[in-house]
Amino acid sequence: MSQTVAFVGVGKMGANMARRLKDCGYSVTAVLDVNTQAAAELAAELGCKACTSLAEVTAAADVIFTVVTNDAAMRAIFLGSGDNLLTNAKGRIFINCATLSPAIHREVYAAAEKAGAHSLEACMASSISHAREGKLYLMLAGDEAIYQQVQPMIxxxxxxxxxxxxxxxxxxxxxxxxxxxxINTAGLAEGLGLAAALGHDLNMIREVFSQTGANSRVLETDSADMVAREHDCWFSAEHAAKDSGIAADVAKTVGLSLPLNDATKAQYEKMVSLGLGGLDKSGIAELTFKGRHA
Structure with missing residues (x-):
């Protein structure tokens, strides 16, 4: 419990993670975000400092969580010229939670090691509410001995x-x-879209799907939203496009073809091009139901 904590990236996920650790008795000492107003408001709520530089964040805590949008943002906060998180970072532990490419995680790991610091991945497969409640599912990588140092916090x-x-x-x-x-989300959207075009009752279709081989986790989380056209964002179509792209890039490194992933990626990229990237991933149904977006 003696470890002090800071956060870089305090959007919905990062902010709720910070709140959770504060509730658990950890000393959250600093936050930073490109949205300076959001950072200032969270800092006031948690009673910590809203930093104006990355080096200031590193100086303020033993353990620094990062939750950033993409590889470019990750490279900027760790490897940018001038101000970056690895300034005077010896002994610090960085826990990086965003969905990014394996390559950038390895690059940051090596740079942190050179600076006498440590970098861990803590990839999240959960929602915003899970972050607030301490119910994340985390996939971790790096040095296991360093993981054990922060395991009680995790x-x-x-x-x-x-x-x-x-x-x-x-x-x-x-x-x-x-x-x-x-892929499952795109498949579900096509199944419901075809059922609607055939004139079937979609509540009946959803119930049949749930009892057969068409069942899936996304049926539970997304099917009602697809039918009702309620796409409040929990996991954006823009992020889905990015993440399907990460999988495609990883496949290329091992010479593997992923045609279903490529088709799904193209669908989510189409959403972005139509200005629908801010919708939840369930919004892919807008491309598959007749009478919605082409």
Whole structure:
């Protein structure tokens, strides 16, 4: 409990993770976000500092969580010229939670090691509410001995967790998780869209799906929203496109073709091009139901 904690990236997920650790008695000392107003408001709520530089965050805590949007943002906060998190970072532990490529995680791991710091992956397969309630499912990678140093903290944040292996390995598994989830979501949208076009009662179809080989986790989480056209964002179509792209890139490194993933990626990229990228991933149904978006 003596470890102090800071956060870089305090959108919905990062902010709720910070709140959870504060509730569990950890000293959250600093936050930083490109949205300076959001960072200032969270800092006031938690009674900590809203930092204006990355080096200031590193100086303020023993353990720094990062929750950023993409590889470019990750590279900027760790490897950017001038101000970055690895300034005077000796002994610090960075826990990186965003869905990013395995390559950038390995790059940051090596840079942290050179700076005398430590980098862990803690890839999340959960929602915003899970972060607030300490019910995340986390996939972790890096040095297992470093993981053990922060394990009590991680346990307060998660209902379950799995240590995968060395740097980049958790990111690989998270890419697989999101690839399959996105494919299932696209398949469900096509099934419901075809059922609607055939004039079937969609509540009946959803019940039949739930009792047969068409059942899936996304049937439970997304099917009602697809029917009702309620796409409030929990996991955006833009993020789905990005994550399917990560899986595609990983497949290329091992010479593997993933035609279903490629088709799903194209669908989510189409959503983005139509200005629908901010919808939840369930919004892919807008592409498959007759009379909705073409």
């Amino acid at each position: 346990e307060q944040m998660s209902v379950n967790r799995r240590f995968i292996g060395g740097p980049g390995r958790a990111a690989e598994v998270k890419a697989l998780v999101n690839m399959v989830m996105n």
